[in-house]
Amino acid sequence: MSQDSSNATMDAIVLHEVSDLRYEQVQKPEVEPGKVLVHIGFCGVCGSDIPRCFTKGTYHFPTICGHEFAGTIEAVGEGVEDYKPGDRVTVFPLLWNDDHPACEQGKYAQSDGYDYLGSRSDGAFSEYVVAPTRNLLRVPDGVSLEEASMTEPAAVALHAARRAEVRLGDTVAVFGLGPIGLMVAQWLKAMGAGKIFLFDLLPQKLEIAKQLGFEHAYNSREVDADEVIQQETGGRGVHVAIEAAGVPPTMIAAMQVTRRGGRVVMLGNPAADVTLPAALISQVMRREVSLLGTWNSDFSVYGDDDDWRTTLEAMASGTLNLKPLITHQVPLADGIKALEMMRDQSEFFAKVLIHPNAT
Numbered sequence: 001m002s003q004d005s006s007n008a009t010m011d012a013i014v015l016h017e018v019s020d021l022r023y024e025q026v027q028k029p030e031v032e033p034g035k036v037l038v039h040i041g042f043c044g045v046c047g048s049d050i051p052r053c054f055t056k057g058t059y060h061f062p063t064i065c066g067h068e069f070a071g072t073i074e075a076v077g078e079g080v081e082d083y084k085p086g087d088r089v090t091v092f093p094l095l096w097n098d099d100h101p102a103c104e105q106g107k108y109a110q111s112d113g114y115d116y117l118g119s120r121s122d123g124a125f126s127e128y129v130v131a132p133t134r135n136l137l138r139v140p141d142g143v144s145l146e147e148a149s150m151t152e153p154a155a156v157a158l159h160a161a162r163r164a165e166v167r168l169g170d171t172v173a174v175f176g177l178g179p180i181g182l183m184v185a186q187w188l189k190a191m192g193a194g195k196i197f198l199f200d201l202l203p204q205k206l207e208i209a210k211q212l213g214f215e216h217a218y219n220s221r222e223v224d225a226d227e228v229i230q231q232e233t234g235g236r237g238v239h240v241a242i243e244a245a246g247v248p249p250t251m252i253a254a255m256q257v258t259r260r261g262g263r264v265v266m267l268g269n270p271a272a273d274v275t276l277p278a279a280l281i282s283q284v285m286r287r288e289v290s291l292l293g294t295w296n297s298d299f300s301v302y303g304d305d306d307d308w309r310t311t312l313e314a315m316a317s318g319t320l321n322l323k324p325l326i327t328h329q330v331p332l333a334d335g336i337k338a339l340e341m342m343r344d345q346s347e348f349f350a351k352v353l354i355h356p357n358a359t
Contacts, residue, residue, distance in 0.1 A: 011356060012064050012126035013335045018057045021336045026064075029122070029130045033078040038089060038131055041145030042329070043124035044068035044153065045352040047178060048269060050343050052119060059120045066125035066354070067093040067118030070139060070148035080133055088139040090151045091131045092299040092308060093117040106304070109296035125335055127356040134301045137308055140316040146329070147315050149353060150179070150322050154315075155297035155307035157183035160267045161191060162307070163294045164240045168192040171238040173229060173257050176245025176268055177205040177217075179325050179351045184242055184267070185214055190319050193240075195232060199225050199253070200245075204348045211324050220249075229257045236260075242267055248274045255280055260287045267294055328352040 008028040015021055031037045043066040052058055052065055070090040073083055083089070095115035096103050102110040117123045117131065139148040157180045166172060172193045174185050177200035188196050198209050198217040209217040218228060229238055237259030243251050246268025254264050255276070284291075297307040314320035327350045330338040335354045341347055 010127040011332055012122075013066075013332065013339075013354075014062045014064055015053055015058060016062045019054050021053060021339065023333060023336055026126075028128055031075045031077045031130060034080060035077045035130050035132050036073045036080060036083055036089075036136065037075040037077075038069075038071040038091065038129050039074045040069055040124050040127060040129060040356050041071040041088075042069065042149035042353045042355045044149050044179075045339065045342060045354060046153065047180075049118075050339065053339055054343050063119070064122040064124075064126050065118050066123035067116065068149055068152040069093075069124035069129065070145045070151065071124075071129075072145075074128065083133055083136060088145065088148070089136045090139055090148045090308075090312070091117065091129070092135045092137070093123065093152065094296065094299070095121065095132065095135065106298070106300050106302075106306075108299060125332070125354060127332070135299075137312060140312055143312065143315045146326060146353060147322050148312070150183075150325070150351065151308060151311050151315075152297070153180050154183045154311045154320060154322065155299075156180060156294075157267075158187050158307045158311055159297040160184055160242060160244075160265050160294040161187040163292050164188075164242060164263055164265045166191045166193050166240055169194040170240055171195045171197070171229075171233055172240045172242065173197040173199065173225065173238045173254065174242045174244055175199050175220075175225070175250035175254055176243065176247075177202075177209055178244065180267065181242075181244035182208060182212065182325055182350070183320070183322070184244060185209065186212065186320055189213075190314070197225075197229055197232065197238065199250075202348065205350065208324055208350060212321060220253075225253045226256045233259070238262060240265065244268045246271045248272055252276065252280065255284050255289065258284075258287070258289050261289075262287070263290045263292055265292045265294055322351075325351040326353060330354050332356045 009025040010028045096108040100111035206217045241254035243254040300306040
């Protein structure tokens, strides 16, 4: 953790070892030249944070996790001119090196040897984070810090939707309605997709989908996705299938329902090995289905039309409605209980936000 020469401290949830989470006081990070000190407004819990905390661990210990966040600048380091205390910002958490060929093209997530707030360096399950100015974006007027804290997953969802190259009127299936799956569905609608078929096991997630205006939302325990889609598409299948759950059955289903010349986008982090039946592989080959990977999101330091800026603009315009996804807003002091709840799935949740405020 960055150390401050003063005796200033802050509250944080610190991962000391796998499954060893402690809510404690640590030294407040030092504001370095070219960087700012961000007071955290809200930090979302990513699905990847659960295995990171309880099974896989981080790159070193101790670590403060949390990479989906927005807040208010409290202090600026030497040489910072574009930002000032009081500015509301969200932060691209990937800290890239300029000497990688991918970075020369602005493809920071495709580079090697990068740092990352919340997994390789300390993140935002805390009161404060230090971040470089080039990783910052201002939060537009009218967009709350709750919404802005979801910029990272919404940008990841947009990146996946763009990878799918959805065209006007395309039929699409989305398997897995976690927060990112629900965000993907909204992006697909904004891109002009035709019928969008959504599948999940939990009725509460299907209810959120319907609240967002998606009428073709199905419980995978009650219907066969392939049968539904064949019936709804005249036996042709969907143009695009997006796998957003990361489990073997949904990967197989995504390949089954895709039409000739269609596209399958792998979005969900795999939870287990996937064994594909030979007959399915043969059909995917015969139908010339394209299998597309997607990872992270595009961010530009030059103000280009990247995933992050598009996401913030969509929040400001109302194109992206993220508030219905928020099921929990938890004080930092209760954050460990929230993480354990998500691990145990002891109650329903969609998007869980942790904040450092006592009330």
